[in-house]
Amino acid sequence: MTLPSWRDEKLGTMKRAALWLVTVVGEEGTFTKEDVKNAFPGISQADRRVRDLRDYGWRIATHREDARLGQHEQRFVAQGQPVWERGKATKDSSAITDTQRRKILTADGNRCRSCGITPGQVYTDSFETAQIDIARRKVKLPNGTASVQHVAECNRCRVGGRSLEADLGAVLEDVSKLGGLQLQTLTGWIAADEREFSVVERIWSDFRTLPAESRDKVCEALGLPPA
Known part of the structure; x- marks a missing residue:
């Protein structure tokens, strides 16, 4: 045509x-x-x-x-709907309004729910600043059905996470198995909507980003064989 x-x-x-x-x-x-x-x-x-x-x-x-x-x-x-064709210019009901966008950002603490960065914050490995927008995330519900829900994400995570699917049922099941100190710790993190990583965890995260040659240097310093 x-x-x-x-x-x-x-x-x-x-x-x-x-x-x-x-x-x-x-x-x-x-x-x-x-x-x-x-x-x-x-x-x-x-x-x-x-x-x-x-x-x-x-x-x-x-x-x-x-x-x-x-x-x-x-x-x-x-391409979306061929709006130049008669009767095809029907608005997408999934589009969000500015009011809905502000509500989602507020509910998500105005931060990326994937990496935690906030608007204007500089990524640690560059001089690039983060911008937060709304992404659609497929969520598997406990009853086996799927739902597409909105979530705040930064420009980097939106690119890398388009195919991600969250499993709400699995999270709820894992939570139900916690007890004692583990449950108390998780409750505190959720209430504060923040988790402070320990020094060891931060070093491990940084170590994982190193090239092989540099990882070997760290192993040498620890008296370990090359990674």
């Missing part, structure tokens, strides 16, 4: 923007606001019409979702 021309002004800006992404940018292609401005000269809200496509199932990533992108870059990840 031949697509309409994205240059056809009778279609409206959002439909034209969708066609421009498909025919000019292409899936996995990158673009900037300046590219949108040049493609639709004289249309002041063209970049907003591109953002509106997310409400119709279009996946367009920014540097918040894809750490490989520059601050002004966006990536056309996947």
Whole structure:
């Protein structure tokens, strides 16, 4: 089926923007606001019409979702509904509103639930600062069904955790087996929504990130054979 021309002004800006992404940018292609401005000269809200496509199932990533992108870059990840076709422009009911987004961030302590980093905090291995956004996480419920729930995640964890699935039933089962000091310790961590790692745990974490040659040096210092 031949697509309409994205240059056809009778279609409206959002439909034209969708066609421009498909025919000019292409899936996995990158673009900037300046590219949108040049493609639709004289249309002041063209970049907003591109953002509106997310409400119709279009996946367009920014540097918040894809750490490989520059601050002004966006990536056309996947096409959603063919909004240029009659009757196909139906909004995606899974899209969240700004109010819902703020509620989720507040409930999650305004921090990444995967690594714990907060907005603006610098990652330990770089000069890059974290940005927190909303991700969708598939959760296996105790009754065997699955639910897609929203969770706050940083730009790095969102990229690496798209295929992750949480198992609520397994967590609840593990909790039920705890007792005494272990249960008290876990309760304290959950109440504070924070866990302080010991010096040994931090060293172990740092050790795991070392290349083999450097790990061997640590083993030598401890009188151990090479790792």
